[in-house]
Amino acid sequence: MSFSAGPTHESLEATRDPRLKSWIDSANDRSSDFPIQNLPFGIFTDEVNPLPRAGVAVGDWILDLAVVHRAGLIECEPVFAQSTLNAFIALGRDAWRDVRVQVSALLAADSDTLKNNTALRARALIPRASATLHLPVDIPGYTDFYSSKEHATNVGSMFRDPKNALLPNWPEMPIGYNGRASSVIVSGTPVRRPSGQIKLPDAERPVFSACRKLDIELETGFIVGAGNALGEPIDCEDAESHIFGMVLLNDWSARDIQQWEYVPLGPFNAKGFATTISPWIVTLDALEPFRAVTPKQEPEPLPYLRHTGNHAFDIELEVHLRPALAELATKLTRTNFKLMYWSMAQQLAHHTVAGCNTRVGDLMGSGTISGPTPDSCGSLLEMTWNGQRPITLDEGGERRFIEDGDELTLTGWCQGEGYRVGFGECKGVILPARSAAE
Amino acid sequence: MSFSAGPTHESLEATRDPRLKSWIDSANDRSSDFPIQNLPFGIFTDEVNPLPRAGVAVGDWILDLAVVHRAGLIECEPVFAQSTLNAFIALGRDAWRDVRVQVSALLAADSDTLKNNTALRARALIPRASATLHLPVDIPGYTDFYSSKEHATNVGSMFRDPKNALLPNWPEMPIGYNGRASSVIVSGTPVRRPSGQIKLPDAERPVFSACRKLDIELETGFIVGAGNALGEPIDCEDAESHIFGMVLLNDWSARDIQQWEYVPLGPFNAKGFATTISPWIVTLDALEPFRAVTPKQEPEPLPYLRHTGNHAFDIELEVHLRPALAELATKLTRTNFKLMYWSMAQQLAHHTVAGCNTRVGDLMGSGTISGPTPDSCGSLLEMTWNGQRPITLDEGGERRFIEDGDELTLTGWCQGEGYRVGFGECKGVILPARSAAE
Numbered sequence: 001m002s003f004s005a006g007p008t009h010e011s012l013e014a015t016r017d018p019r020l021k022s023w024i025d026s027a028n029d030r031s032s033d034f035p036i037q038n039l040p041f042g043i044f045t046d047e048v049n050p051l052p053r054a055g056v057a058v059g060d061w062i063l064d065l066a067v068v069h070r071a072g073l074i075e076c077e078p079v080f081a082q083s084t085l086n087a088f089i090a091l092g093r094d095a096w097r098d099v100r101v102q103v104s105a106l107l108a109a110d111s112d113t114l115k116n117n118t119a120l121r122a123r124a125l126i127p128r129a130s131a132t133l134h135l136p137v138d139i140p141g142y143t144d145f146y147s148s149k150e151h152a153t154n155v156g157s158m159f160r161d162p163k164n165a166l167l168p169n170w171p172e173m174p175i176g177y178n179g180r181a182s183s184v185i186v187s188g189t190p191v192r193r194p195s196g197q198i199k200l201p202d203a204e205r206p207v208f209s210a211c212r213k214l215d216i217e218l219e220t221g222f223i224v225g226a227g228n229a230l231g232e233p234i235d236c237e238d239a240e241s242h243i244f245g246m247v248l249l250n251d252w253s254a255r256d257i258q259q260w261e262y263v264p265l266g267p268f269n270a271k272g273f274a275t276t277i278s279p280w281i282v283t284l285d286a287l288e289p290f291r292a293v294t295p296k297q298e299p300e301p302l303p304y305l306r307h308t309g310n311h312a313f314d315i316e317l318e319v320h321l322r323p324a325l326a327e328l329a330t331k332l333t334r335t336n337f338k339l340m341y342w343s344m345a346q347q348l349a350h351h352t353v354a355g356c357n358t359r360v361g362d363l364m365g366s367g368t369i370s371g372p373t374p375d376s377c378g379s380l381l382e383m384t385w386n387g388q389r390p391i392t393l394d395e396g397g398e399r400r401f402i403e404d405g406d407e408l409t410l411t412g413w414c415q416g417e418g419y420r421v422g423f424g425e426c427k428g429v430i431l432p433a434r435s436a437a438e
Numbered sequence: 439m440s441f442s443a444g445p446t447h448e449s450l451e452a453t454r455d456p457r458l459k460s461w462i463d464s465a466n467d468r469s470s471d472f473p474i475q476n477l478p479f480g481i482f483t484d485e486v487n488p489l490p491r492a493g494v495a496v497g498d499w500i501l502d503l504a505v506v507h508r509a510g511l512i513e514c515e516p517v518f519a520q521s522t523l524n525a526f527i528a529l530g531r532d533a534w535r536d537v538r539v540q541v542s543a544l545l546a547a548d549s550d551t552l553k554n555n556t557a558l559r560a561r562a563l564i565p566r567a568s569a570t571l572h573l574p575v576d577i578p579g580y581t582d583f584y585s586s587k588e589h590a591t592n593v594g595s596m597f598r599d600p601k602n603a604l605l606p607n608w609p610e611m612p613i614g615y616n617g618r619a620s621s622v623i624v625s626g627t628p629v630r631r632p633s634g635q636i637k638l639p640d641a642e643r644p645v646f647s648a649c650r651k652l653d654i655e656l657e658t659g660f661i662v663g664a665g666n667a668l669g670e671p672i673d674c675e676d677a678e679s680h681i682f683g684m685v686l687l688n689d690w691s692a693r694d695i696q697q698w699e700y701v702p703l704g705p706f707n708a709k710g711f712a713t714t715i716s717p718w719i720v721t722l723d724a725l726e727p728f729r730a731v732t733p734k735q736e737p738e739p740l741p742y743l744r745h746t747g748n749h750a751f752d753i754e755l756e757v758h759l760r761p762a763l764a765e766l767a768t769k770l771t772r773t774n775f776k777l778m779y780w781s782m783a784q785q786l787a788h789h790t791v792a793g794c795n796t797r798v799g800d801l802m803g804s805g806t807i808s809g810p811t812p813d814s815c816g817s818l819l820e821m822t823w824n825g826q827r828p829i830t831l832d833e834g835g836e837r838r839f840i841e842d843g844d845e846l847t848l849t850g851w852c853q854g855e856g857y858r859v860g861f862g863e864c865k866g867v868i869l870p871a872r873s874a875a876e
Contacts, residue, residue, distance in 0.1 A: 140578075141620050146703060169698055172644055173635055177703035178616035178710070182579050182795045183668055192669040194792035197611055197740065206610055208740045211792075230621055230712070231630040231872065257792065260607055265584060265615035266704025272616070273793035274668070302635065302646045354632035354649075354695065355711035355872075357620045434669065434793075 006094030007101040015039070015104040016289050018417045022107045023115045024125075026059030033413060033422020034058050036107050037289075039100055040245070040280035040423075041085055043134040046126050052083040052134055056103050057280050057424070060128050063103065067124040073114060074102050084138045085281070089225050089244050090360045096225065096244065100285055133279035135186045136247075137223055137361040142181040142275065143351060144219075144251060144365035147174050147342035151370040154382045159259075171299065174342035174350045176367075179251075180272035184363060187248075187278050187426045193404060193433040194273040196257040206260055210433030213255035213387065214402040217368040218319050218378030218410055220337055221249035222344050223281055224362035228352050236307045236349035242358070243344060245281040248317075248410045248426035249365050252276065255381055255401070277363070278410070278426035286421050290314045290414035292338040301346070304353050311343035315423075317369060317412045319378070323393065324405025324429075330394040332383060335369055335376040337412070404432045444532030445539040453477070453542040454727050456855045460545045461553045462563075464497030471851060471860020472496050474545050475727075477538055478683070478718035478861075479523055481572040484564050490521035490572055494541050495718050495862070498566050501541065505562045511552060512540050522576045523719070527663050527682050528798045534663065534682065538723055571717035573624045574685075575661055575799040580619040580713065581789060582657075582689060582803035585612050585780035589808040592820045597697075609737065612780035612788045614805075617689075618710035622801060625686075625716050625864045631842060631871040632711040634695040644698055648871030651693035651825065652840040655806040656757050656816030656848055658775055659687035660782050661719055662800035666790050674745045674787035680796070681782060683719040686755075686848045686864035687803050690714065693819055693839070715801070716848070716864035724859050728752045728852035730776040739784070742791050749781035753861075755807060755850045757816070761831065762843025762867075768832040770821060773807055773814040775850070842870045 014020070015037065021028050022036040034040065034057040044055045044062055055062040065080035076099050079087040089096065106114050114121055146152055149166070152175075156165030169175065185191075193214055199206040225244030228234050234242055251271060258270030292312040300306070315337035322329035342350075347364055368378040377383045380401050384390055387400035402408065407429040413422035452458070453475065459466050460474040472478065472495040482493045482500055493500040503518035514537050517525040527534065544552050552559055584590055587604070590613075594603030607613065623629075631652055637644040663682030666672050672680055689709060696708030730750040738744070753775035760767035780788075785802055806816040815821045818839050822828055825838035840846065845867040851860035 141618065167701060169637075169701070173699065175699070175703055176706055178618050178706070180579065180616050180794055182797055182800075183793075185668070192793050196792045199607075205737065206607075206740070208742055230623070254792065261611065261613070262702070263605060263607070264700070264704070265613055266702070268614055268616070269788070269792040269794065272789075299643065302644070304646055350707070351710075354634040354692065354707040355621075355630050356618055356707065359620055362620075
């Protein structure tokens with residue numbers, strides 16, 4: 001089978017029309033993360049059908065792509081009855097866009113095909129509340145960048161020199177490092193507090209201990225949709241066409257383990273125990289209306305890092321902390337992805353410029369996203385200035401770092417006129433450290 | 439199907455008997471890397487059959503495991519007619535050992551089954567010279583350690599402080615970092631000289647340039663044979679049972695790119711363009727007779743890094759460089775794996791102690807293996823002291839770093855009485871940098 005060369009610009013634009021409504025009522029709710037303009041992809045199971053398959057979030061529902069494909073309502077290669085989106089993504093951008101346009105048409109208020117087929121509808125639409133979301137992609141490689149100027153400045157001020165907080169290489173390239181792909185987990189998976197070597201300031205030798213400075217890092221991540229061959233770099237101007245979509249990402253960090261281990265080869269055990277991502281991949285096509293001006297880069301980057309046009313995206317981001325047994329969560333931070341100094345396109349161009357290949361499903365983290373004030377910082381390290389200025393919680397108590405039982409939730413959304421394109425939640429609760437006896 | 443709980447200690451020991459001979463003459467050659475005592479696993483194709491499948495190297499031949507399994511001569515789950523060894527390895531240690539014992543019996547001088555079946559033998563034994571070797575495993579994660587004290591001391595002396603060459607964390611833990619799994623390639627794959635940002639000492643800003651300080655790193659790597667679940671560390675005393683086997687590894691490094699990029703998050707583009715491994719995985723079972731005394735560790739490691747017994751292995755290692763068009767290669771170095779300060783078991787225990795999970799097929803590099811003298815160093819950086827003391831080549835000319843057309847070959851072997859358990863070659867030739875026009 002082969003399909004069209006992808007939908008027209010007009011049909012893509014139509015999926016993003018702010019006036020578009022769905023016959024699914026909850027998708028028309030102004031506060032829903034998943035209006036018909038969004039249509040993010042994920043992998044889910046439910047009690048009726050424990051086989052993982054691909055779905056699209058819409059309002060309070062999931063559209064089961066395997067069911068609507070089998071019923072002939074979506075034309076595509078048969079890639080939806082699978083436990084990851086990799087095969088779908090590997091079909092290429094024309095196919096993603098084509099499916100998105102078809103799903104939009106199927107769910108639009110003026111479409112009767114699925115709406116009026118009661119039996120099929122019952123099988124094709126699953127309440128989100130009754131579904132379990134899974135890691136949406138098999139991730140062959142995970143890279144984490146360090147692209148927020150405010151974050152890099154804060155960390156540099158704290159641990160190196162406030163007068164020369166930014167290292168000389170920082171303004172020249174999107175600094176990044178290889179993360180550990182095996183421990184990327186989906187939102188909702190509990191996270192065990194890590195143990196490791198910690199060196200206290202006055203001690204002669206390190207001790208083995210549960211982490212005492214457990215932290216979050218508020219990030220977004222993008223999923224590579226089209227890789228590149230070894231030795232063939234991706235051009236910066238063309239790099240966004242290699243991106244399938246974005247997720248929220250919490251790069252859990254053990255600050256005390258990190259401080260002792262990270263010189264000279266970078267963070268290792270301090271990060272490798274868990275990285276949580278949100279389950280729905282929001283496509284770049286859905287994010288298109290929310291492009292924002294790329295921050296001014298001074299000095300002008302080397303030619304391989306230059307691109308024209310707007311490559312920032314206006315994504316509001318928040319972090320909430322809810323202590324064990326608490327009813328209310330405290331908002332820790334509010335910031336925006338558009339503040340990022342280096343764009344995703346520049347990250348991908350830099351990652352591949354020496355010849356490194358990327359693959360479908362690769363995850364690239366933005367790095368901690370911090371704004372200029374404590375209440376717009378993406379880590380407790382920064383918010384509390386390494387524990388020196390504790391945060392007061394709404395229900396009482398305070399936090400310097402994360403305590404056992406705390407539930408941390410990242411949210412993110414683009415605000416449109418009368419609707420919002422949201423990411424859902426990226427959530428994790430902290431379990432106590434493994435005891436030595438276990 | 440299910441099979442035995444693995445072979446007995448006696449039958450395993452029998453496969454390692456120095457007196458054992460094969461009916462395949464070339465396997466009895468004292469200088470062959472692949473005597474019947476070795477039996478390493480790999481993935482190959484040949485001109486007759488372009489489908490990748492698993493094989494065992496023996497003398498100048500490859501035993502096609504898919505063929506002998508189909509013929510009923512090897513009892514095992516059907517995992518050999520595949521393009522990687524992952525499914526075979528995932529069967530577990532009892533299965534690896536069981537297959538090894540069966541292959542040994544089939545090839546032993548006193549066995550007629552295959553030897554006398556001319557038709558089957560013609561299909562089951564492929565001349566190594568006519569085969570193409572492939573990456574033997576799909577590598578979900580690649581980690582590189584930094585476990586040679588001599589190497590870490592040399593690098594620390596060169597770039598930091600000769601008086602405090604070893605960082606304080608080095609003697610406390612096997613320092614490691616996440617490498618890039620996508621660009622791990624099999625021996626024989628040409629390597630394109632990388633380009634990237636280079637900052638010359640007196641320049642105000644970096645330039646984009648082809649690497650001028652291209653280097654090797656002589657390493658071994660081990661392949662994880664049994665992973666661990668997230669949050670459940672591997673015990674140091676038990677860690678070797680998680681290792682399937684070892685390969686040679688060349689961690690190609692662009693020193694000038696590395697120096698500018700690596701602070702604070704570690705090497706990235708300087709390493710991510712290529713890592714070459716040898717095609718045959720030598721099992722720990724074959725290496726068993728070559729255990730050597732673990733080097734004394736002072737201070738005594740923290741309890742999670744302690745193990746009893748001998749965990750070093752006596753593996754001779756060499757690197758040769760052959761310039762383009764040259765007939766003769768120059769031996770650059772000769773060293774030994776048994777010098778490594780941190781053992782593979784300690785590396786695996788450290789990697790997982792904070793909760794990180796590992797998976798079947800994960801590759802863990804030893805770090806550059808250097809001895810105490812320039813001609814036992816594992817990198818040109820050290821041999822030439824960052825280019826200050828060029829090496830003279832046997833055919834004339836000299837080298838500070840690698841030039842275009844140079845072919846670098848790593849070899850390694852354990853010397854037994856009258857035989858050697860070898861690794862074959864880990865080889866790569868350097869292609870010129872991509873020109874801007876490409």
